[in-house]
Amino acid sequence: MNVALLIVVKVLGVIGVAFLSVFVGLLYKGIDRKLAAHMQGRVGPPILQPFWDVGKLLQKENIVPDNAVVWLFNTVPFFALISTITIMMYIPMGGLPPVLFGSGDVIVIVYLLTIAGISMVIGGSSSGSPYAAVGAQREMVTMISYELPLVMVVISLAWRISKLTNLPAFSLLTFTQYPLWSYTGILGGLGLLILLIVLLMVTPAELSKLPMDLPEAETEIAGGLLVEYSGRNLALFYIADAVKVVVMSSLIVVLFFPYEISGVLGISGGVAYVLDFLFFWVKVLGIMILDVTSIRVAAARFKINQVATAYWMPVFFLSLVGLGLLAVDMAL
């Protein structure tokens, strides 16, 4: 394949994945809202409501506070959205290889996730509101807290895979080729389960969803980081939030459930790619309902010191146990 064609394919792929992830993100947000409403005994908004929300926000005036740092205030929403969508380029969807195959790995994803968080912090701090300042502090503390267990999970899995193959261990494609559950014994399976639970615990904090939505905490700091945002900027953050949910769910799917359905059904060829692709999104939806929707309706909001203590002590300890079990399993 010549270079020009490769570039064209990649560019088309990037555009396609970007639109796809925004579309799926908003659609899943609608499903999430509808399901949460039913769980709470409400009727809830129509499933397409997030699309209307974004459309409405884009029509609205974009207000910049007088004491804000204007260029920062207006730039960071783009950073948040772009960095989140970029992660989708590294995710293999079903049988399809990632668009940016070969040029990045899990470590890049962890960094990109951080960029999305950091840009919200910068945006909040540059808006000059005391609520946003409190929100920025909270986002920073939360990030410092959950980052350690998150990286522990990723490194444990990569280390285990590096013992299996010579392929680059941190590449997501390798994860899909070596579903770890099939290569470990009972102890290792238990270790994997614990690591999965750790990742599921980290996700609500990563996504700022209840019970870890401290940076936004509507009743406490009136929306926190986003308090001064409106119009186009708010729409960008809104989409970034929706995509981030899909990104985290996809990450869990790729790391822990890379199984495909075409093999089970005995189908091959082009149909298999389509089926696996759809099955991938079903898995993502399942993880989202399990880890975002059902958790956010079942708990009260934590406080910042409780979040920090929880991630630094018990959750981190749990991830160590998971790693230990994996190691013991391999030694046996």
Add this chain to the structure above:
Amino acid sequence: MDVLSADELLEKIQQKFGERLKEAEVKERAMTDAPPPIRRVWVRVDREDFRELLKFLMEFDFPHLAVASAADMGDEIELIYHISLFQGKRFKEVYVNIKVRVPKSDPKIPTITDLIPGALSTELEKQEMMGVDVVGIPKEKLFLPWDFPEGVYPWRRDETGPKDDVVKYVR
């Protein structure tokens, strides 16, 4: 702590203050013939004796101050401190309403916040609404806006009350 009835309490107050009580009676609540009737103590003292009376009541039980009411009597302002004693005992609570009159020319009354800290909000309210000068508390606005004009007291019925052009749709 002895629980006294309204009549016994009034008797004790009368023994202690004697002639210094301007008014002293126990009023029965006229509602139905359902026993036992609600009986409340109403007394009036000079402002010099007010704190002494309150301290005297504190010997029996810690008084729960509900609120201080105020009425414009023309040349004087009447403040009524609604205080209850002996709570938590069925049919035994005694309400003591202490009236204190201060002249409008010198509307000073000592604060009771050192005895009952919770009295601060009602004293501030009397200060801004009725123009009573409560000695010993900060002169700040509580319910009225910070920029409410000085010298206007909404509850007064004289020239310092709110002007007609300030009041719409109220009368």
Add this chain to the structure above:
Amino acid sequence: MAEHINVSYNVPVGPIHPALKEPVNLTFEVEGERIVDVKVKPGWNHRGIEFMGMERNPIQVIHLAERICGICSFVHAISFVQAVEEAAGIPVPERALYIRAIVGEMERIHSHLLWAGVAAHELGFDTLLHYSWQLREKVMDVLEIVTGNRVNYGMMVFGGVRRDITPEREKALFDMINYYRRNSDRLKELFLEDPTVKLRTRGYGILTYDEALKLCAVGPTARASGLAIDVRHDEPYAGYKYLNVEPILPDAYTGEVIGDLYDRFVVRLLEVDQSVDIIEEALEKIPEGEITSEPKLPKLMVTLKKAEGDGFGRHEAPRGEVVHFVRLKAGKDNLDSWKVRASTYGNLMTWPPMFKDTQIADIPIVVASIDPCIGCMDRVTVVNRRTKTENVLVYDDLHRLSVEKTRRLQRK
């Protein structure tokens, strides 16, 4: 050691804030998340109701009193009516006393369930908000059946009540009693046994017994701190004279009194059960008879015009003791003096000690924990700072000003 740098800054909460359901302004001085100091400034919803009341006759004021608060509308009506009855010496038939107690208890159920939902929302637990408000709909429906209205019931009149409890209304009441009996265990389990709720409420926003006593706390706020104070028990009025009412302290459920947010949850939820019991007892004991001693309003007006004296009405509202003081002058149509002491007024002073050792995250729930119902007494007086002229803005003026501003923005 480095010199101490003052890193504190101010976070204003209110008068408009998602944590507040009514306007009040609290300015917090915080260091990071820790609260150092707090200043409370009420008065943003000051409508001059007492002033308005002194310009009206007592019968008109009943309806005005009911509109002091939308949630606890009955408590102001009953306290005011009792105060005037005392001043004018109007008797009340026994059946009316029972009906007053029944409506009062129904209002307590609805108010406590409403509060529980709001408190859960402040904690970020919206599922509980929707659950408790769903339960609340039952009592609202029955209130409508019994009194004719969901809020501002219009039940009170001097010398009695305006609507009787007929057999079909009684049936609706028994229905309601069974409904709450069925759901009470689940409600308590959801609120009091949930680990995340406990994590947020246990040990925060503490008001000690001494502070509650000295700061004149009333109602559930005082009872949660172990102060046994309940007008229905201490100085029974209306139907409570015949009924069994004990002040509820949190140790009935937890075995100890701490005086924190959790204890305030306990007291209010137990009081829902208590109110159900009281309604049942009242319905069993209620005698037959008249519901008012003087049904003709003109005749009542004459009595009131002749009356002279001071009256004092109290009622144990859902939020605490409500006190109305009324002075009538013979030959005068209008009230001579009227003072309303709503329960939040009594609890206002308890906020600062509760905020000790708390964080910004605790602000909404601590504010909500006394169930604030912001006292209200004045109309909007706008002072033009430039010209120093005063002008009162009423609804029409405000509407005109907003239209003008929109036009101005459109032209830009």
